Amino acid sequence: MYEYTAISRPQPDCTRLKVVVADDDAVQRAYISLILKKLGYETHEARDGAEALELVRAISAKILVCDLDMPGLDGYDLARTIRAEPGDGYVHILMVTGQDQRQQRELALEAGVDDFMGKPVDTATLTARVRSADRLLRHEELLLQRSKVLAKAKEQIEDDLRAAADAQRRLxxxxxxxxxxxxxxxxxxxxxxxxxxxxxxxxxxxxxxxxxxxxxxxxxxxxxxxxxxxxxxxxxxxxxxxxxxxxxxxxxxxxxxxxxxxxxxxxxxxxxxxxxxxxxxxxxxxxxxxxxxxxxxxxxxxxxxxxxxxxxxxxxxxxxxxxxxxxxxxxxxxxxxxxxxxxxxxxxxxxxxxxxxxxxxxxxxxxxxxxxxxxxxxxxxxxxxxxxxxxxxxxxxxxxxxxxx
Amino acid sequence: MIKTRLHDEYGICVVNPAVERLTAANATAFKEEVLALIDQKQDKLVIDLADVTFLDSSGIGAMVGLLKRLGNRGEIVVCSLSSGVQQMFKITRMDRVFSSYSDVNAAIAAIKERV
Incomplete structure (x- = not known):
């Protein structure tokens, strides 16, 4: 029998989501990190774009909160590089920009950024943005699990059909x-x-x-x-x-x-x-x-x-x-x-x-x-x-x- | 999927399957749609196969399904059979089950005569 029941109720991943906070401003970085920790996330800090990229890759982070202006690899480059990475998991990128930087935001969207926050970052805005990303990521995780269960069921059904086809040929x-x-x-x-x-x-x-x-x-x-x-x-x-x-x-x-x-x-x-x-x-x-x-x-x-x-x-x-x-x-x-x-x-x-x-x-x-x-x-x-x-x-x-x- | 045209004064319903191929892929949908007409008391049906170039065993099965549902409460005829469909009707003896006419007008005229 197939485990069809598993299709309707996959177990969501309840482990803490990993967030990388990238900002060359140590105070800003620590502040954002503190808010996220209080919200229950596992945070990792990066001082620039290159360090952020390495961290995202190393710990398979799900959310990246990054500043637009960073030395070396800036926010655009970082987003583009992450989007070009192969692999199943999606990294939700939340960018911190100056207030009213419309043109920059358009460029950032093209580079693959998902959402923005204006400076100065306040607790309420950050909480709302991260929670929204969290919902999307958990939904994605659920869909991924469902598709795995379906793929497995399909494989089982096809195996059975092939066995039936063998039996048919033997006749x-x-x-x-x-x-x-x-x-x-x-x-x-x-x-x-x-x-x-x-x-x-x-x-x-x-x-x-x-x-x-x-x-x-x-x-x-x-x-x-x-x-x-x-x-x-x-x-x-x-x-x-x-x-x-x-x-x-x-x-x-x-x-x-x-x-x-x-x-x-x-x-x-x-x-x-x-x-x-x-x-x-x-x-x-x-x-x-x-x-x-x-x-x-x-x-x-x-x-x-x-x-x-x-x-x-x-x-x-x-x-x-x-x-x-x-x-x-x-x-x-x-x-x-x-x-x-x-x-x-x-x-x-x-x-x-x-x-x-x-x-x-x-x-x-x-x-x-x-x-x-x-x-x-x-x-x-x-x-x-x-x-x-x-x-x-x-x-x-x-x-x-x-x-x- | 199907297109229908009613000839009210005689209660004749002309059904066009509106597909080129009536096969396993769409025969069930076709049958269900025409069965719904039969359930709405349409009991004189002309299935116009002018656009159908090919009909497989599932298509034949659907046609016979309609006939079974209608029973002796009415009649169902076909018209405008292409040579391929005609051949299929001949080899499965459906030419003895369904009256067949050269076109819609001939089919309607024949049913009117019997009313």
Missing amino acids: LPPAHQVVEGCRFHAAFQPSNILSGDMFGYYRICESYTAFYAIDVAGHGVHASLMSVALGHLLTAEHFRAHSFGADGRPDPAALVRSLSERFYRDDGTEYFTMFCGMIEHGSDLLHFCQAGYPSPYILTRDRACRQVGTGGFPVALLDGVPFETDVTPFAEAEFLVLCSDGAMEAECPAGEAFGEARVEAALAGSAPAPHTIPGNLVSALEAWREGRALDDDLTVLVCERTPNQ
């Missing part, structure tokens, strides 16, 4: 794998740390190999939780139990329908698109159910390319809508490419979408070597985006039929 099959008469190749790129995409493939039985790809609507934690739930649910066993009709024939739409019934809620907003395919090896057929997922391509190594499917309702979006199983020839020399819409929709910096034509060109270019398709498409998108991360999750899944292996 995915390897990037290249041979499964019962097929060779699969894949790429998976979350747009953020976590992805709403999921895919898988299995040998169901001797005659069938199945695969699916899912894209949960939206991004981030919400979508990824659902994608992980689906990744756990959709096993080879689940396919065997749900993707065959009563007649024993493959019916991936039956599986999709069961998912839709399981995940649909009247008041829900979560849904996903899916492509679910079953390859019947003996008859060179692909039985598939397209549920709102972009149409995949079937290609040959000599670059012949056709799209499969005309669309279908997404899963768990609407109650009682029909899902259909379609069939298409899927010959031994062919391979299928599934691409989530993250590919088509990826925009270049000028705002133009990558589009179907470029996806098709990238696929055709790599067609003689299907195993290079996922990597090449990811590279083409990176080049198109000029290195910027994708806006949407990306999945590329290639299923190559390799009957003789």
Whole structure:
């Protein structure tokens, strides 16, 4: 659990604030110092600008009360030097000037001075000025502590998200794998740390190999939780139990329908698109159910390319809508490419979408070597985006039929 | 965000999302604003998508959310779909869920006929 309570109530720093009093007039210096000590501050005296600068640096003073006219480093130079210092802490600079020195005060403000007091310094004015600086400094300290707590919480959350992303990746099959008469190749790129995409493939039985790809609507934690739930649910066993009709024939739409019934809620907003395919090896057929997922391509190594499917309702979006199983020839020399819409929709910096034509060109270019398709498409998108991360999750899944292996 | 225009005599409300991209980034805000109209008893809605060049799955989700809230108390149609949006509607079968018209006038005329 995160220590969120610490964000609302950081402990203010109650130690005494350190004040440097810089004045070449010993009497003036001692007088100001005495008033500040009575107010409860820890004071340090400096006889000139250079000494004041050293002290401010050495003890990390928070307030500097300085005279404008000092030998060597004067008030302007001192303020400019302190403002130019790197570091987190702010030094509040209170300058003592002659009465009615308007022009000097303007120059001092430009140099980085925060507030002024006219000579002679009186107790009431000094008290009011220092207390005001004190309030600002304590407020700054509080904000600094809050931002530290927030940064820590953010780091913890991101660590957790990365751990979740690892768990999500472990659910995915390897990037290249041979499964019962097929060779699969894949790429998976979350747009953020976590992805709403999921895919898988299995040998169901001797005659069938199945695969699916899912894209949960939206991004981030919400979508990824659902994608992980689906990744756990959709096993080879689940396919065997749900993707065959009563007649024993493959019916991936039956599986999709069961998912839709399981995940649909009247008041829900979560849904996903899916492509679910079953390859019947003996008859060179692909039985598939397209549920709102972009149409995949079937290609040959000599670059012949056709799209499969005309669309279908997404899963768990609407109650009682029909899902259909379609069939298409899927010959031994062919391979299928599934691409989530993250590919088509990826925009270049000028705002133009990558589009179907470029996806098709990238696929055709790599067609003689299907195993290079996922990597090449990811590279083409990176080049198109000029290195910027994708806006949407990306999945590329290639299923190559390799009957003789 | 949204711009609306009322055609009082028939109680038709034309809603323009006033964005080029209806996506995860703004779909929820769009939905909430139109839901507020539905809660104010607007029950004949034309969503004018003329300015929308791109609509993602969250955009589809928002449109369906409106449809669910309206139920059978009224109707919601779309018009002026760009080719990209049309393609998205086709692939997700939303072309069977929402009646689609070439422009606002055609959409209004069609609703008037049914009143």
